[in-house]
Amino acid sequence: xxxxxxxxxxxxxxxxxxxxxxxxxxxxxxxxxxxxxxxxxxxxxxxxxxxxxxxxxxxxxxxxxxxxxxxxxxxxxxxxxxxxxxxxxxxxxxxxxxxxxxxxxxxxxxxxxxxxxxxxxxxxxxxxxxxxxxxxxxxxxxxxxxxxxxxxxxxxxxxxxxxxxxxxxxxxxxxxxxxxxxxxxxxxxxxxxxxxxxxxxxxxxxxxxxxxxxxxxxxxxxxxxxxxxxxxxxxxxxxxxxxxxxxxxxxxxxxxxxxxxxxxxxxxxxxxxxxxxxxxxxxxxxxxxxxxxxxxxxxxxxxxxxxxxxxxxxxxxxxxxxxxxxxxxxxxxxxxxxxxxxxxxxxxxxxxxxxxxxx
Numbered sequence: 001x002x003x004x005x006x007x008x009x010x011x012x013x014x015x016x017x018x019x020x021x022x023x024x025x026x027x028x029x030x031x032x033x034x035x036x037x038x039x040x041x042x043x044x045x046x047x048x049x050x051x052x053x054x055x056x057x058x059x060x061x062x063x064x065x066x067x068x069x070x071x072x073x074x075x076x077x078x079x080x081x082x083x084x085x086x087x088x089x090x091x092x093x094x095x096x097x098x099x100x101x102x103x104x105x106x107x108x109x110x111x112x113x114x115x116x117x118x119x120x121x122x123x124x125x126x127x128x129x130x131x132x133x134x135x136x137x138x139x140x141x142x143x144x145x146x147x148x149x150x151x152x153x154x155x156x157x158x159x160x161x162x163x164x165x166x167x168x169x170x171x172x173x174x175x176x177x178x179x180x181x182x183x184x185x186x187x188x189x190x191x192x193x194x195x196x197x198x199x200x201x202x203x204x205x206x207x208x209x210x211x212x213x214x215x216x217x218x219x220x221x222x223x224x225x226x227x228x229x230x231x232x233x234x235x236x237x238x239x240x241x242x243x244x245x246x247x248x249x250x251x252x253x254x255x256x257x258x259x260x261x262x263x264x265x266x267x268x269x270x271x272x273x274x275x276x277x278x279x280x281x282x283x284x285x286x287x288x289x290x291x292x293x294x295x296x297x298x299x300x301x302x303x304x305x306x307x308x309x310x311x312x313x314x315x316x317x318x319x320x321x322x323x324x325x326x327x328x329x330x331x332x333x334x335x336x337x338x339x340x341x342x343x344x345x346x347x348x349x350x351x352x353x354x355x356x357x358x359x
Contacts, residue, residue, distance in 0.1 A: 012057040013150050013206040014213050021223055029121035031058040034225040043228035044314045047195055051156035052224035053216045056201070057209065060124025061149050062131060064115045066140035073115060076134050076267055077107060078251065078260040084109045089175045089192050092259050093251050094127060095268030099275060100247035101254065103127050104239060106192055108177045116145075116188070116203075120241045134267065150209035154216060155199035155224075155232075162219050163189070163200055171200060183215035194229060196236030196353060231311050234320060235355035237286045243297055244284060244308045244322055253280035253324070255352075283330040284308065285349045287338075289319030293345040295338045301325055302337040302344070315355050325349070 009032040012018070018025060023034035034055060036043060046052045064073055074081045079092035088109050094102040103123040108116045119127045128144050135142045154163050164171055167189070168181040177190040187204035204212060217223060230240070239245050245254040252260075252275040262269040262276070282305060289295060295310040301323050310321030329336060334349040 010058070012055050013209045014055045014057065017210060017213055018055065018223075023223070023225060028226060029058055031121060033058055034223075036225040036227045037223045040225070040227040040231060041314045043222060043224035044231050046222035047156045047197055047224055047228065047232055048315060049157070051154060051158040051162050051199075051221045052228070053213065053221040054153040054155070054224050054226070054229055055151075055209075055213070056153050056229075057150040057206070058121040059151050060119040060121060060127070060144075060146040061203070062117045062119060062124075062128055063143040063145045064117065064131075064140060065111075065113055065143075066138070067113060068138040068140050069113045069115055072135055072138040072140045072142075073107065073117075074264050074266065075138075076131055077105065077117075078264075078266050078268070078272070080261045080264055081107070082264075086111060087172065087176050087178055089177055089190055093245075093256055094130065095251065095266065095272065096247060097268055097271065099250040099252075099268045099271030101241075101245045101249055101251060101256075102130060102247060104241055104245065104256070106190075108188070108190060110177075110188075118151075118203075123241060148205070149203045150206040152202045152204070152209065152213065152216070153193055153195075153199065153229075154202065154221060155193045155195040155197045156221075157198060158220075159197065159199035162216065162221060163202075166215055166219060174198070183212045185212050187212075194238055195232040196238070196355065197232075230309075231314060234309050234311050234322070235313050235315060236353040237322065239284075239322075240309055249284075249324075250275045250280060252276050253282055253284060255284045280327060282324040283327050284322055284324050285330050285332075286322050286352055286354050287320065287336065287347040288316065288350050288354065289321075289338075290346045290348060292319075293340055293343065294319040295321050295323075295340050295345060295347070299341075300339045302339060303329065305329075305336075307338060313355065319345070319347075320354050 077092040185208035262273040299307040305325035
């Protein structure tokens with residue numbers, strides 16, 4: 001039975017590279033992906049202090065094009081798409097009418113009427129079907145292009161310098177994108193990432209991915225798995241869909257009101273506006289454990305609430321996480337208690353981000 005399940009998993013075009021590097025592979029959102037190579041702590045520190053490269057080819061991509069592409073995306077995405085310039089990148093959420101979060105997304109404007117949206121792997125088909133269903137009144141084509149792309153994330157204080165040496169032109173600034181050749185392969189280079197470090201994400205033909213991966217590793221990048229990606233994102237309080245937000249959570253309680261522009265009339269805007277005006281019963285907060293112990297997703301917070309993400313922070317050297325708590329206990333500095341498998345662990349609500357680079 002287990003072998004049948006394994007064969008059903010999709011594999012990245014870099015699968016052979018991961019196997020030869022001794023990666024620990026595990027199922028993730030229907031894919032067999034590398035969780036770690038040398039170890040999560042080592043890979044985490046490599047990204048914080050130098051440069052790491054992640055295979056994130058499990059992410060999905062949706063192309064939107066046509067005369068009414070802007071109007072359509074403005075209807076389905078929470079941010080102000082009309083203000084996104086050509087070559088720009090924008091974070092947003094996809095909401096139901098009741099404000100429940102279907103996914104969080106990055107959208108890149110490639111041309112006046114051409115966009116590429118990157119989805120979370122587990123939500124890709126749901127997002128695509130939702131967008132197709134909502135596209136009817138608009139003169140627009142919505143195309144699933146996930147099979148056309150592999151995706152690499154090169155992250156860390158030395159990431160841009162490394163990629164620049166392999167590129168045929170200047171790299172885009174943060175929250176921008178452009179077409180470049182890197183290691184002689186054409187691709188879309190994006191000034192985005194999920195680690196809190198500088199860097200780029202590369203969207204390219206799957207056939208070119210192994211050669212580009214080799215060039216980046218040969219240039220000095222440390223291969224890093226999804227384990228380190230999770231600890232890195234949690235140190236800087238970046239959300240993980242399915243943990244820190246879902247269809248039962250509103251962007252306001254999830255702390256994502258900054259990417260919601262209700263006056264654009266996006267689907268769910270009225271519910272988001274109501275939550276913003278009235279407040280929410282709970283709020284998502286970052287916390288740090290005082291003393292030993294690590295809280296994990298699902299651990300209850302005494303007095304109400306629940307941990308959504310938790311790990312040990314290699315940089316802060318303590319247990320950290322995010323949790324929904326009653327709004328009255330959401331202020332930074334508030335002390336809370338978390339039931340970690342029967343042991344009560346004291347913690348304190350912190351400000352975002354939990355990890356800050358030394359100035």
